[in-house]
Amino acid sequence: MKKKILVLTGGGDCPGLNAVIRGLYKACKSDGRYELWGSKEAFNGVMGEELDIVRLTRRHVGGIHAKGGTILQTTNRGNPCAYPVQLKDGTWTTKDRSKELVQRIKKLGFYAVVNIGGDGSQTISQALYEKGLPIIGVPKTIDNDLYATDMTFGFNTAVQVATDCFDKLVTTAESHHRVMMMEVMGRDAGWIALHTAIAGGAEICLIPEIPFNLKKIIRQINSRYKKGKGFVNMVVSEGAKPQGGTTFGARSKDAGDPHVKLGGIVNQLRCELEENGCRPQIRGTILGHIQRGGTPSAFDRVLASAMGVKAFELIEKEEFGKMVAYVNNKMTSVTLKKAISKYKVLDPDHYLINTARSLGISFGD
Numbered sequence: 001m002k003k004k005i006l007v008l009t010g011g012g013d014c015p016g017l018n019a020v021i022r023g024l025y026k027a028c029k030s031d032g033r034y035e036l037w038g039s040k041e042a043f044n045g046v047m048g049e050e051l052d053i054v055r056l057t058r059r060h061v062g063g064i065h066a067k068g069g070t071i072l073q074t075t076n077r078g079n080p081c082a083y084p085v086q087l088k089d090g091t092w093t094t095k096d097r098s099k100e101l102v103q104r105i106k107k108l109g110f111y112a113v114v115n116i117g118g119d120g121s122q123t124i125s126q127a128l129y130e131k132g133l134p135i136i137g138v139p140k141t142i143d144n145d146l147y148a149t150d151m152t153f154g155f156n157t158a159v160q161v162a163t164d165c166f167d168k169l170v171t172t173a174e175s176h177h178r179v180m181m182m183e184v185m186g187r188d189a190g191w192i193a194l195h196t197a198i199a200g201g202a203e204i205c206l207i208p209e210i211p212f213n214l215k216k217i218i219r220q221i222n223s224r225y226k227k228g229k230g231f232v233n234m235v236v237s238e239g240a241k242p243q244g245g246t247t248f249g250a251r252s253k254d255a256g257d258p259h260v261k262l263g264g265i266v267n268q269l270r271c272e273l274e275e276n277g278c279r280p281q282i283r284g285t286i287l288g289h290i291q292r293g294g295t296p297s298a299f300d301r302v303l304a305s306a307m308g309v310k311a312f313e314l315i316e317k318e319e320f321g322k323m324v325a326y327v328n329n330k331m332t333s334v335t336l337k338k339a340i341s342k343y344k345v346l347d348p349d350h351y352l353i354n355t356a357r358s359l360g361i362s363f364g365d
Helices: 017-031 098-107 119-130 155-176 191-200 214-225 265-275 288-292 298-316 351-358
Strands: 003-009 034-039 053-055 083-086 092-095 110-117 135-139 179-184 204-206 232-237 249-251 260-262 282-286 322-327 330-335
Touching: 003 017, 017 034, 017 110, 017 298, 098 110, 098 119, 110 119, 110 298, 119 135, 135 298, 155 179, 155 191, 155 232, 155 282, 155 288, 155 298, 179 191, 179 265, 191 204, 191 232, 191 351, 204 214, 214 232, 214 265, 232 265, 265 282, 298 322, 298 330
Parallel strands: 003 034, 003 110, 110 135, 135 322, 179 232, 179 282, 204 232
Antiparallel strands: 034 053, 083 092, 249 260, 322 330
């Protein structure tokens, strides 16, 4: 009898998820002693009233490495440690169903679980591992904010999409002598914004790690217009904040989703710039989910495929409680505990921040 592996995708969708699933499937099939099953919408496929899992075959995984999203669907409202439960009066609360989940997975005869997700998903992985579940984590996030891995798949694609969009805005800024602001994702880390700003040749880049001063931004904008008709292109991370201020966002109204939804800072910033005497015309663009959809880049397909294969190798060696990691151009692993011990943000002395400053990019500080 073959050993059963359960794979699932949690949190936001991300280019490369399908390539991981395919890589894991191919490794299982090549070995011959394992079969791969998928749980729909993260752990909801196991915890729902009706079981929603599927044995993956060649028909399911053929060619999916080039497809965005995830064939298993995903959700950020299925945390087994704080599972959303609706009370009789219509209000919602949460319940810890992690012990029940572990029992269900073992009862279904699964030898191991592969959880593909970001820091929230890997925090869940660690909690389940501590309750006795043989689990492996695979890092996934376009934000590149997961500690203990140099790169996460999806990030490269997100930066490429953002850069392509930014290039298009540059021509409009130059044609109309405008200030064009483009907001990108990244939550509390500025990796996407910084890479896009350097690749696109931005004049200003606002990131969460370096709170900005509005007056200095205006001064930078004015300096571009001193010699006549000019233009300014800005990349703004959704988590950027003013000195002494907070990020712009609101808590999700969806039951079971604890996240604060960031977004809209460019609209707020435009109003503040205009109110404080910024004369050039200002326009803002919010990329939003465009960055996390569509076909993964070649780099992300390769990285994700290698991570899927590495996850299988860890299962084969019974090295549970670990997360696949890409460090110094090598595929390796770290403990889940280490992976979630910190949130990976940009250090103010990071070489790319120094590079950006030398290129004349202002961080508004």
